[in-house]
Amino acid sequence: MAGKSASLLTKTQRNRIQNDFAELNEAKKHRDQQRIRERIKSGFLDFQLLADYPDHQLALMFEDVPDDELREALADTTILVERLREQSNIEREELIKEVRANVESYSNSGTDTKTLGRIDLRTTGEIRRQTENELTERFEPGRWDKRSNSLMRLGIGASILVVVGNLLYPTESTGLVQPILRPLLSAAVLILLISAIGWILINAAQGLKYSVLPFLAALSNDPKRAMRGTLTKLVKNPWKTIRESWNDL
Template identity: 35%
Template sequence: MPEKPAALLTKTQRERIASDFRGLSDAKRRRDQRQIRERVAAGLDDFGYLVDYPDEQFELAFDQYDDETVEQMLGELSLVTERLRLLHDIERETVVGRARGRVADIETNERTLAALDVDEAVGGGDATARPGDRDRLRRRSTQSLKLGIAVGIPGALFAAIPPETVPAPVDGPVVLLSFLFAGATLGIGLAGVALHGLKHDLLPALGRFRESPRNALRAAWERL
C-alpha cells in the first residue's frame, strides 16, 4: 500500500483543528498550535517555489481530483490568503504589484503564466484592484491625519513669529484659519482611525467574546 504523501498539516493536526483542541491540556494545546502556525507559515512560503512550476506537473498533481474538488480547494485557498492580507492591513494594490513584478522577473514559456491576468487573478476580479472598505477607510484616515499635520505647521510657524514683525491683519487670520483647518482634518483623521479600530478590531473581538468567552480570552492571552 503506497504511503500517503506529506501534507501541509499532519493527520493529527487536522484532527486537532477539527475538534478545536478539545481534551488537551493547556500546555499541549499551546504546543500543537505553535507547531501548526510554524507549518502554515513555512508552507505558504513554499509557494514561492511553485510560481513557475511546470504546467504539466500541476496537471499531474491534480488529475486525481474532479473539477468540483479543485474549485473547492481554490475557493478555500483564496479565503486563507485574503484573511492573511486583512490581518496585516495590506492593500490589494500592493499584492497586485508584488505579483506583477514577480511574473515580470520569471523567464518561462509556461502557458498559464503567459495567459495570466494578474490584476484580475490577484485583485479579486477587479481590473483596477480597488481596495476593500477596510483599506479605503484606513487610507483616508491616514491622509486626513497627514493633511492636518501639514496644515498645522504653517500656523505654528506664524504663531512663533514676533507680532511686531508681521502685520496683525495678516498674522491673526492666517494663524486662526490654519489652526481651524488643521484641527478639523486631524479630527476627521482621528475619528476615522477610531471607527476603523471599532469596526474591524473591537466589535469582532466583542462578538467572539460573546460567543465563547473562554476561547476569546485564550486567543488574547496567546497574542501576548
C-alpha cells in the same frame, strides 16, 4: 509500495483543528497550535518555489482530484490568502503590482509556464475605469443614433415653424409678410418631410439589424424555441416586451 504523500498538516493536527483542540489541556493546546503555525508558515513560504512550477506538473498534480473538490479547495485557499493580506495590512493594489512584477519575471525565465500569461488581476481603479468605459460604450449614442436624434430635432423645429407660419399667414392683412412666409413655409415643410423620412429610414434599418434579423436567425436555427421564447415574453409581460422592442427601434 509507495508510502502516503506528506501533507501540510499531519492527520493528528487536522483532527485536532476539526475538534477545536477539545481533548487537550491548555499547555498541550498551545504547544500544538505553535507547531501548526510553524508548519503552515514553512509550507506557505514554499510557494515561492512553486509559482513558476511547470504547467504539465501542475496538471498531473491534481489530475485525480474532482473539479468540484479542486474548485472548493481553490476558494478556501483564496479566502486564506485574503485573510493573511488583511491581517498583514497589505493593500490589494500593492499586492497586485507585486504579482504582476513576479509574473513577468517568471515568464521571462521559466519554460512550460503559459498559464502565467493568462493571469489577470486588476486593481479597484482599473475595474472602475473599465466599468465606466463599458457603460459609456453601452449608453452613449452611436453615430446613427446621433444622426437620428439630429433629424428628429430638425423635424421638431420645422414643424414649429410650419405651425407658427400657418397661424400668422391668415392674420396678416397688409400683404407685406405673406410673400416672405410662403417660401419660408415651403422650406419648413420640405425640411420636415426630409427629416421625417430620414428618421424613419434610420430607425427602420436599426430595427431590422438589431431586432428582425436576430429573430429570423434564431427562427431559422430553432423555430420552435424562437417562437416559444417570443410568446413567453408576450404572455408574461407584454408591456415590457413592447417597450423593449420600442427601445430597440
